[in-house]
Amino acid sequence: MPMQISSEDDVCLLSSEDYHVKHLVSFKNIQKTYDGLRPVVKDLNLDIKEGEFVTLLGPSGSGKTTSLMMLAGFETPTHGEIYLKDKPLHNLPPHKRDIGMVFQNYALFPHMTIEQNLAFPLSVRKMNSVDRKEKVRRALDMVKLTDFAKRYPAQLSGGQQQRVALARALVFEPKLVLMDEPLGALDKQLREHMQLEIKHLHQQLGLTVVYVTHDQSEALTMSDRVAVFNDGVIQQIDTPTAIYEAPNKSFVAQFIGENNTLIGTFVYRDEHHAVARLADGSLIRALSVVEAQPGDQVALCIRPERVIVGPAGSTPLTARIQEYIYLGDHVRMITEIAGQANFMIKLPASQMHNSWTVGSSISLSWAPEHIRALDVTTH
Amino acid sequence: MSQSAVINAQEQTLDLRAKLKKSERAYKFKSLMLIAPLFLFVLVCFAFPIGTLLTRSVDNPDVHTALPATTSALTTWKGKTLPSELAYAALVTDLANAKENGQIGALSKRLSYEIPAYRTVISKTLRNLPDNSVASKRDALIEIDSAWGELNYWKALKQASTTFTPYFLLAALDHRIDSASGSIVKADPNQSIYVDIFARTFYIGGVVTILCLLLGFPVAYWLATLPEGKSNLLMICVLLPFWTSLIVRTAAWVVLLQSDGLINRSLLFLGVIDAPVQLVFNRTGVIIAMTHVLLPFMILPLYSVMKSIPTNYVRAAISLGAHPFVAFWRVYVPQTFAGLAAGALLTFILAIGYYVTPALVGGAADQMVSYFVAFYTNKTVNWGMASALGSLLLIATLLLYAVYGRLTNPNQAR
Numbered sequence: 001m002p003m004q005i006s007s008e009d010d011v012c013l014l015s016s017e018d019y020h021v022k023h024l025v026s027f028k029n030i031q032k033t034y035d036g037l038r039p040v041v042k043d044l045n046l047d048i049k050e051g052e053f054v055t056l057l058g059p060s061g062s063g064k065t066t067s068l069m070m071l072a073g074f075e076t077p078t079h080g081e082i083y084l085k086d087k088p089l090h091n092l093p094p095h096k097r098d099i100g101m102v103f104q105n106y107a108l109f110p111h112m113t114i115e116q117n118l119a120f121p122l123s124v125r126k127m128n129s130v131d132r133k134e135k136v137r138r139a140l141d142m143v144k145l146t147d148f149a150k151r152y153p154a155q156l157s158g159g160q161q162q163r164v165a166l167a168r169a170l171v172f173e174p175k176l177v178l179m180d181e182p183l184g185a186l187d188k189q190l191r192e193h194m195q196l197e198i199k200h201l202h203q204q205l206g207l208t209v210v211y212v213t214h215d216q217s218e219a220l221t222m223s224d225r226v227a228v229f230n231d232g233v234i235q236q237i238d239t240p241t242a243i244y245e246a247p248n249k250s251f252v253a254q255f256i257g258e259n260n261t262l263i264g265t266f267v268y269r270d271e272h273h274a275v276a277r278l279a280d281g282s283l284i285r286a287l288s289v290v291e292a293q294p295g296d297q298v299a300l301c302i303r304p305e306r307v308i309v310g311p312a313g314s315t316p317l318t319a320r321i322q323e324y325i326y327l328g329d330h331v332r333m334i335t336e337i338a339g340q341a342n343f344m345i346k347l348p349a350s351q352m353h354n355s356w357t358v359g360s361s362i363s364l365s366w367a368p369e370h371i372r373a374l375d376v377t378t379h
Numbered sequence: 380m381s382q383s384a385v386i387n388a389q390e391q392t393l394d395l396r397a398k399l400k401k402s403e404r405a406y407k408f409k410s411l412m413l414i415a416p417l418f419l420f421v422l423v424c425f426a427f428p429i430g431t432l433l434t435r436s437v438d439n440p441d442v443h444t445a446l447p448a449t450t451s452a453l454t455t456w457k458g459k460t461l462p463s464e465l466a467y468a469a470l471v472t473d474l475a476n477a478k479e480n481g482q483i484g485a486l487s488k489r490l491s492y493e494i495p496a497y498r499t500v501i502s503k504t505l506r507n508l509p510d511n512s513v514a515s516k517r518d519a520l521i522e523i524d525s526a527w528g529e530l531n532y533w534k535a536l537k538q539a540s541t542t543f544t545p546y547f548l549l550a551a552l553d554h555r556i557d558s559a560s561g562s563i564v565k566a567d568p569n570q571s572i573y574v575d576i577f578a579r580t581f582y583i584g585g586v587v588t589i590l591c592l593l594l595g596f597p598v599a600y601w602l603a604t605l606p607e608g609k610s611n612l613l614m615i616c617v618l619l620p621f622w623t624s625l626i627v628r629t630a631a632w633v634v635l636l637q638s639d640g641l642i643n644r645s646l647l648f649l650g651v652i653d654a655p656v657q658l659v660f661n662r663t664g665v666i667i668a669m670t671h672v673l674l675p676f677m678i679l680p681l682y683s684v685m686k687s688i689p690t691n692y693v694r695a696a697i698s699l700g701a702h703p704f705v706a707f708w709r710v711y712v713p714q715t716f717a718g719l720a721a722g723a724l725l726t727f728i729l730a731i732g733y734y735v736t737p738a739l740v741g742g743a744a745d746q747m748v749s750y751f752v753a754f755y756t757n758k759t760v761n762w763g764m765a766s767a768l769g770s771l772l773l774i775a776t777l778l779l780y781a782v783y784g785r786l787t788n789p790n791q792a793r
Contacts, residue, residue, distance in 0.1 A: 074694055095697045095706075107695035111713045120709075121699035172700060 024050040030080035042232040055211045055219040058229030100169035100177040108153035115149040121172040139171040159190045179211045250377040253301040262300040266292040274373040278338035286373040297376045304346035306370040315363040436766035439544035441489035445482040446473040450540040467516040493535035500526045534558045547767035580747040584730035590670045595677035603685035632668040665741040677722040684718025724783045
């Protein structure tokens with residue numbers, strides 16, 4: 001599918017020189033299949049600017065890791081070309097690409113000390129031992145592991161191993177760093193801490209990072225842009241805010257964060273809004289994103305925290321509370337609306353009301369820009 | 380009040396401990412009963428017989444059981460002059476008894492190890508054994524054979540009459556105790572064969588191990604990288620030799636390798652050689668057949684270790700700028716060391732104990748230690764020599780095992 005061009009890119013296009021300098025990596029019409037039948041990656045087009053932090057986000061089997069491996073050189077595209085600094089990569093073996101890589105489960109060499117692990121990329125580059133020592137020392141300093149130089153990887157905790165893997169991928173000063181679910185094996189607290197640490201390193205060192213994850217909060221926290229993968233296709237690529245607030249596909253809306261989907265029939269469009277009819281006959285105005293003909297099914301997507309609740313009868317849209325969950329700082333209500341169950345509402349605890357009990361009715365409303373008419377997925 | 384409460388609490392803990400002990404006792408008994416059959420089996424059928432056989436290498440019963448009185452008469456003898464009349468008299472009595480008890484054969488054989496001429500001395504003496512009427516047994520015996528007047532023969536007799544002897548172990552290392560001086564000296568060159576045999580055994584074992592490693596490493600690597608289904612099929616091919624008996628496989632090699640065999644004919648047909656090459660009944664045949672038989676013992680440990688090495692490591696090394704070969708050599712190979720050591724050790728230990736294959740495929744100069752163990756057990760019934768050679772082989776194996784333990788133990792757990 002064609003790439004979404006953001007307004008920033010439009011500005012870049014004004015100067016062709018800038019354009020060339022700024023795109024460090026370009027995937028052009030990349031296809032990949034292992035068995036010749038089922039494409040793993042279908043027509044991938046993606047430009048990554050220098051200094052950018054781009055996350056490839058998607059469920060397992062969506063093609064994100066395969067795309068990363070093609071960039072690293074461990075997989076070859078079945079069709080298309082990848083460019084690194086405008087040079088085609090297909091004839092460049094992986095060890096000559098000068099791309100730092102952090103692997104899932106770190107892949108620290110178990111028979112070498114931390115120091116030897118960090119010195120490895122320098123020694124294969126035939127760097128003299130004085131420079132090598134200095135660089136290793138600085139890299140250890142950077143991840144605050146100077147005291148662990150003589151230990152073996154197995155003697156380190158998961159978080160420390162992760163930091164070593166990071167230092168090893170950066171010690172030979174690559175411009176581009178790839179990370180394949182590097183935080184997957186860590187517990188939640190450590191993962192959040194490492195997210196910030198990686199983000200800071202990215203900013204300090206001016207790195208370009210391509211990051212693969214299936215954890216959406218990780219993607220939103222760290223990235224400049226997020227590419228949401230599904231079925232070998234980028235569904236949407238944009239800033240974290242846009243991905244969350246303005247999803248263009250039902251898949252994206254459902255995959256990122258919590259989302260309510262109401263299925264309705266498209267009736268007509270007025271300017272930017274689509275009007276759809278729910279099963280009970282009520283009409284909903286939503287931001288029109290999908291191309292639809294009258295009579296088509298559309299998915300009306302809204303985030304649970306964007307729903308406004310009023311006393312019964314205050315708006316035309318009535319919902320019945322099925323379940324009520326108190327979570328301290330906020331309240332969740334699972335409601336039934338127009339014959340569709342599991343419509344989630346999320347409210348600050350301060351806005352809750354005594355009369356809202358299971359079985360009672362409430363009236364719902366929302367700002368029309370917060371509900372989006374999207375495609376109906378089969379998922 | 381509070382005191383009684385404390386006592387109560389103490390009683391309760393004691394009670395709890397007793398209960399725990401009781402419940403554990405049942406569990407311990409159960410586990411003991413579970414291992415008991417195997418333990419007894421190993422003890423009765425393995426540890427005990429082997430232990431008994433090993434003591435045979437230092438056991439020295441022939442002389443002191445056949446000549447008990449002479450042995451005790453010689454205990455205080457210093458060996459400076461001929462023994463006393465008492466010893467001669469004891470010898471006469473002992474020889475007469477030994478003849479009656481049928482111990483002469485073992486006795487003269489054992490004594491002939493010390494001095495080969497002893498055999499004729501004993502038989503000559505037995506034929507003319509003096510009766511009780513003779514006043515001086517010493518003169519009479521010296522009359523029968525002048526050997527009884529020589530210090531050497533008596534020293535040899537005393538040396539051979541101890542309960543335990545280093546004779547066989549020393550002989551297996553081409554050394555002996557000189558009966559004249561009592562010090563350890565090199566054996567006669569024409570009797571020094573065992574060091575060469577040990578060297579040959581270790582050499583063949585080493586060559587076979589290296590060949591197995593060179594042939595097995597790529598196969599194990601291939602097996603470990605193949606997808607499940609294909610690797611299972613290949614694994615069956617690797618294990619196939621295990622399904623036929625060792626003798627059948629060895630005989631098959633004789634058929635294949637003989638001058639008129641498949642290999643020679645193929646080579647002749649292809650024009651690689653002009654005349655048949657001698658491939659069997661020599662060292663080449665032994666090494667080919669043993670390498671084939673032992674290959675699975677190298678492949679399996681290597682495979683199991685390689686299977687546990689994630690592909691990530693080599694990829695990581697390549698991404699860090701290492702040429703794939705450098706990545707393989709510096710990152711992959713060191714991680715296979717445990718399997719490599721286990722495979723090499725297993726192959727080597729099995730190889731140095733080989734008997735059937737060299738016996739069938741090898742020539743006279745290719746027989747290894749086991750052949751001589753069998754030779755002494757079956758042909759000459761020299762248990763002492765057989766178990767001395769066996770013990771030395773066992774010691775060599777245990778030493779290797781200790782080295783292996785040290786090599787693979789360093790605390791770099793994965």
